[in-house]
Amino acid sequence: MIHLRIVSPPNRTKEVLDLLGGDDAVCNVITLPGRAIKPTGDMILADVAREDASIVVSDLRHLGIEEHGSIAIEHIDTALGSNAAAAISSARGEEADAVVWEEVQTRTSEEASLSWTYLAFMMLAASIGACGLFTDNPILIVGAMVVSPDFGPIAGVCVGLVTRRGHLALRSMLAIVVGFAAASATAYVVAQALLVTGAADRDFNVDSSGLANLIASPDAFTFVVAFCAGAAGTLSLTTAKSGALIGVLISVTTIPAASDIGVSAATLDWHSAAGSAEQLIANIATIILAGTLTLLLQRLAYNRRRRAHDRARADDLASGSTPGTPRPRASSPRG
Structure with a gap:
């Protein structure tokens, strides 16, 4: 798995938490309001399955977190617990084949x-x-x-x-x-x-x-x-x-x-x-x-996953799904 350490501007924290909370490939989300000093903001920690790490980071960058806060990516050698196992299983594909493009x-x-x-x-x-x-x-x-x-x-x-x-x-x-x-x-x-x-x-x-x-x-x-x-x-x-x-x-x-x-x-x-x-x-x-x-x-395989992910988000918006509600993962077709 991949560990994300995010410094979010206070006015974007809710969007970040909604994004992370609504993704089945993400687990162990922790928020520490006002704990970041340089840059000033809220500290958010989360773990994400390696297969979908680039997709999640791309969504965070789309929110402007990269410009107004920061995103740190770290590797997790071992992750135990049912939540971690569920996040990994929801991201289809093989972890060994996953590419974290930002890395x-x-x-x-x-x-x-x-x-x-x-x-x-x-x-x-x-x-x-x-x-x-x-x-x-x-x-x-x-x-x-x-x-x-x-x-x-x-x-x-x-x-x-x-x-x-x-x-x-x-x-x-x-x-x-x-x-x-x-x-x-x-x-x-x-x-x-x-x-x-x-x-x-x-x-x-x-x-x-x-x-x-x-x-x-x-x-x-x-x-x-x-x-x-x-x-x-x-x-x-x-x-x-x-x-x-x-x-x-x-x-x-x-x-x-x-x-x-x-x-x-x-x-x-x-x-x-x-x-x-x-x-x-x-x-x-x-x-x-x-x-x-x-x-x-x-890159072609990643772009296919990215398009499926965007379609799933568009379907959520069209159906009026509540932000932050986990949804079935349609973003990761095998391969």
Whole structure:
């Protein structure tokens, strides 16, 4: 379930309570009049089934609570009690498939920022990747994958496109371009340092390294792996499933290629550098395509629930139902 902490202007509190009280997917509604100080207002607490959390939050935003008060969304790991069980059962569909769109937008907006921390992780990942390529060590390549934070901005582009938030999409794309440019430049500097100090073999070439040769040679499998990784990563983002593991899977197709660009440039192997650049661009584009398509399907399912919800509310108004009276839940067709 999802816990909502709402600060409502006093003149909107009755509408908020009517909205929450009239929804079968909501339970444990608590009101604390006048307890909020900044902003000033009434504190309202409620729990809502995850499947319909975005619908309820959307209704609250329609009342202007976002502009004149606040809405905080928190996860509930365990909810016991008959009221909670009834709320969950009234929201049709599977909780594991539910998407809390406000949470997804906030998370991607934070992770898509072009921050010094993001750049530091990208450069560190590329440095580890460069060492892994010189030594043909898959363990170091996996280490680079774990460190790399590149899926955040890639997901930001997908969310920005689907939710029509152009600013988020552009900001995420900037983070992608700058981040991978910094990663490749760092790999180049690290490779040069290793060559100059003699730590790396000056006769190193892509053909002598199985990993580097694989990375610099994009083929049909590039598209298949990147597409599957993009869809899996997006599902992980929207359903909060196996985020760390999917992050590694996503980075398989990106940070090693960025590292190989720098290493190939340092060894003057421009053919391999071009191949790695092609691999990187193709992977990023395919991941964005797969992620966007996955989000579009999830958004279509949400819009269907939203329309059913609006029709049910319109029927209530037409029939003269008393606000705040729980009604049969017609807002959540399965799927």
